Amino acid sequence: MTIKNRDTTDIIGGLFLTGLGLFFALYAQRYNMGTLNRMGPGYFPVVLGVIMALLGLLIAIPAFLKAGIGPKISWKTMFIVIGSVVLFGLTLQSLGLMLASMITVVVASLADHDTTWRTRAFMAAGVAPIIYLIFIFGLGMTIPVWPWSY
Structure with missing residues (x-):
C-alpha cells in the first residue's frame, strides 16, 4: 500500500x-x-x-493502515474563515464585542454557499450572546461590549 x-x-x-x-x-x-x-x-x-x-x-x-483519499483544500473557504478572524481582531476595539462577533459570524458563514442570509442573521444573533457570556462573565475580560461602552 x-x-x-x-x-x-x-x-x-x-x-x-x-x-x-x-x-x-x-x-x-x-x-x-x-x-x-x-x-x-x-x-x-x-x-x-x-x-x-x-x-x-x-x-x-x-x-497508515487504512485506505483513504487525499485532502482537498478549499483555498477560498480557508481565506474567508481566516479573514473573518482577522476582521474580528480589527473591529473588536472600535465596534465592541457584540457587533464584532456578529460581523465575524456573518463573514465566516460566507464560506458555506448553501447558507441563507436569514440563517446567517440567526446565527449571528445567537452566537453573539454566547460569546458575551463566555468572555465577559466566564473569563471576566474587560473589553468593550458595544461601540458606546467605553
Missing part, C-alpha cells in the same frame, strides 16, 4: 495535533511545574499538551 492509498487526511491531522501538543508541552516546561497537590502554572499546559500529542498519534497511526 503506497502513501497515495492511505488516509492522508487523518495522517496529516493526527501529526499536526501531535506536533502542536508536543510544542505546548515543551514550551510550558519553562514555567514552574509544581506538584500534583500544588500545581504550578506549567503543570496544566504540559499535561494537556501530552494528552493532545497522544490523541494525535491515536489518529495518525491507524490512518
Whole structure:
C-alpha cells in the first residue's frame, strides 16, 4: 500500500495535533511545574499538551493502515474563515464585542454557499450572546461590549 492509498487526511491531522501538543508541552516546561497537590502554572499546559500529542498519534497511526483519499483544500473557504478572524481582531476595539462577533459570524458563514442570509442573521444573533457570556462573565475580560461602552 503506497502513501497515495492511505488516509492522508487523518495522517496529516493526527501529526499536526501531535506536533502542536508536543510544542505546548515543551514550551510550558519553562514555567514552574509544581506538584500534583500544588500545581504550578506549567503543570496544566504540559499535561494537556501530552494528552493532545497522544490523541494525535491515536489518529495518525491507524490512518497508515487504512485506505483513504487525499485532502482537498478549499483555498477560498480557508481565506474567508481566516479573514473573518482577522476582521474580528480589527473591529473588536472600535465596534465592541457584540457587533464584532456578529460581523465575524456573518463573514465566516460566507464560506458555506448553501447558507441563507436569514440563517446567517440567526446565527449571528445567537452566537453573539454566547460569546458575551463566555468572555465577559466566564473569563471576566474587560473589553468593550458595544461601540458606546467605553
